[in-house]
Amino acid sequence: MINSQINVSCQPWGEHFGCPVYLFRIENTSGAYVELTNYGATLVSVVVPDAQNNFENVVLGYSSLAAYIADECYLGATIGRFANRIAGARFTLDNIDYHLDANDGASSNHGGGNGFNSRVFGYSITDNCLLFTLQSDDNDGGFPGKLNLTVAYSWSENNELNISYRATTDKKTVANFTNHAYFNLSAKGVGIFDHSIKVYADALLDVDAAYVPTGLIKPAGNKALTGENLRDKMVADGDRASGFNDCFVLKNDSDNNLKTAAILAEKASGRTLTVLTTYPAIIVYTGDYLDCTPPGNFLRPYKPFDGLCLECQYYPDSPNHAHFPSTVLSPGDGYNETIVYKFGVVR
Template identity: 45%
Template sequence: MKNMTGHISSKIWGETDSGEVIHLFRLENETGSYVEITNYGAAIVSVVVPDRYGRYGHVVLGFPQVSAYLNDNCYLGSTIGRYANRISNAHFELNGESYYLETNDGVNANHGGLQGYNKRVFGAKIKENSLIMSLQSEDGDGGFPGNLELEVIYDWSHDNTLNIVYKAISDRDTPANFTNHTYFNLRGSDVTILEHKLTVSAAEIAEAGDDYIPTGRIINAADLTFQNNLVEDKVKNTGNRITGVNTYYVLTDELIFKNRFAAELTDERSGRSLKVVTSYPGLFVYTGDFLAGDQLNHYQGKCVPFGGLCLECQHYPDSINRPEFPQAITGPQRPYHEFITFKFGLI
């Protein structure tokens, strides 16, 4: 690997069909634990940390070859934008104007449309011990207004904490909602995450229909409450298929310097844990029901339903069409600044 700067190194990993160069970066700490990130989709490719016996292993779904990312439709590890989650009918009105987005989820827009940020090659630079990814998103990109500049900043600490900061500014008001779409599997093998235990710091969820579009009501989480529960206890077997969790949780509003504890994921077998802290108001839990693919991942298996679990800190889904929700608008006078922290440890 070349271009060593502190604990960050990089190599050329491949290129897109149009010839854009794709790099792979490794952020490694003093213990030997590391994170790999590519500038294609500003995606987290791997996180390698020890289990309770000191054995190192992958704890996120990822691919060892760049070609798999070029053909991936499951957003593995990707940065999501311009708007994470769904916008109903791929349409919204803002400042008296109507906007129509790319549809890629029936009649709705999801995760930025067909050419969301997961399909973009980001600029990348190393500054001290930070990896900074940047993207210029033009006015009309995916149907969204405004020329938007986005930075995604990654830091990997000595205690196996990955901090992600999102900074953006637009020359026109625009809905904006960025998140990371990593699938976690703390077991470090190709088993499912159904035996993982999850705690979510939320008593309420955004009610949604069968198409996952919010109704506008915030309701008690009830049976979807996670308080150190096995994931398999929250899925439903309808006979035809197993339906998992695909739900937006409203995080308990306990802010300390804008930090919210969002969730904790644990795996008894490996002894690994993951704590999530964020500035975002909510967390979308997705148990990977629709994971699929023919490419082998780090565990030398194919991506299968429930092979990984996403903990996507983000703003409210479809908020632009739900005035009763807190809004997520970025503009010249409203710069975007949010963060997500993933801290890996042991139970």
Template identity: 40%
Template sequence: MTDPQPTIDVEDFGHTPQGIATKLYTLTNRNGLQAKIADYGATLVQLRVPDRAGALADVVLGYGKLADYLAQSPYFGSIVGRYCNRIAAGKFSLGDQTYTLATNSGAPAAPCHLHGGDSGFDKKVWRAETLPDPAGPGLRLRYLSPDGEEGYPGNLDVTVTYRLTNQNSLRIEFRATTDKATVVNLTNHAYFNLRGEGNGDILEHRLLLNADSYLPVDAGIIPTGELRPVRGTPFDFSALTAVGARIDADDPQLARGSGYDHNWVLNKPAAADPYALAAKVVEPQSGRTLEVWTSEPGIQFYSGNFLDRSMVGKSGNPYGPRAALCLETQHYPDAPNQPHFPTTTLLPGEIFESVTSYHFGVE
């Protein structure tokens, strides 16, 4: 008997308000793991992985049809950019030129630019190309962001490639080039619940973050510029710790985020290759585990604090507070305004490249 072969299937996913048809691509590896990805927002719609008994469950929040993403989505599973996370006051400078972006988030007294603006990459229809491969099926998606879109300079040519390997990893590769100096920070905004989407909260998920420091934020959730040691604080996940163990501690930083919504400064190897373990999650009930490996310098851990049960997911269950966690690999928030942070500037002739893998197992 031969082993099952990886497959790629395509189906209709609905039309945008502009009448653009969208597609949903299903990648299945030889072990039966399955990822569904829409060309709208290059969105990870579904990810089915086994528990310790071999039973598959969908472990990412989201919807079963395009209309729900159009109506209300806090970036469920989407690629966000040009600049993921926040830019203070929606302004940055390159050389002697200052650029003004939408301030689509934050309090009235401290507005900021978030996740690419009013119509970021999560709201675009990407051009898709299937990548059949015996080692695991793939999907390449491309979007050309024109000069001036959402206030950003330069024509930015972006490619995102998803690969569902036979080693049970979902690998995400980013590549971008520009014809004018610009800033770039890209991530996937998947919301994970390893018990299964819509199945309770993530407070008992045990989390490890490979980071000795994190970025404290001001009242506008913008990094202050300090790299603060995690040791002795509720932000210390250097060993596996339940997400809920200290989430309600009396800490000003937790109060500002209504829980965890901060960027951790990842520990990196001394070798030239920056690809390293960023995070590990263990869900005790199902036995599912998730390891996050990345070439990025930071990871935003968001504990789903603002999910409010107004959104009903694929399971038919509403998503309440802390129904999922996000582990968004990226450069630091507000880096264009903080010169001592790793740069997010991309120049003509340069290539932005980044890779993140989500590896699933059981214990």
């Protein structure tokens, strides 16, 4: 028992390359809880009530470590060293060209083929907070600098999941961390089409066919999300729907104070999710390419549109666009960003 309100427990969950892996639970007095693992500093489950006080898991996940190791969709994982794509798997910093691990066509995506999602983190428990730590060596995935990252998860009595990222480096580098949770507030194994979503953004990044930013920041136009059901915003693409995989530029980003990025709701359950962040952008990804081999929470492999990602982060490909917010991290400076997922109900 860490304090009178929040209980943190831990159980062995297996090994990965000889490193012990654990499953942690942080539970509040209402019985709502989150589960996490030090494999990938991953969010495994979020169990919260609906409007009738039924407690159910609202993120996509697996029941075993083996399934997470086999997963290729980044379910709930910490993403690093650099979230999303870097074009051509290269960037230049202080006139030095750095060549990265290309794992998404010609691009480096989510840190390359051996990103932080597949690493075993160290851990410690402080107050009601679970800290995951990782040292990433110089030239890891092609990125310069020895980087030390701490990912802190805390869970409140008000069903707020706070994720903070703190990092330092011994050499000038670039960094961009996020969490890749897939949310489904219905918790019933049905798709996300009847979720409504509001995103606090009027603009988004223009991208090419490979989802690489062109450098243009354009009005959101008909992709603006102002509280509609996702079903009404998706576009027919042959015999299937085409959803969102877009980087929205958040409003009110004059400083790094927490701001509301998005509100997600699901009418049948009454559940809501409010996303707050210090980051300048949020990726809305409707899981168009979800194709998981291991069976998940729905006792079947996950398929497209089973879950929705709301990934707060810096802009993709920032190192190659001088007018994007800088992702440069220098020795002596600290990376310090926060994401809050606040769960509620409408009765």
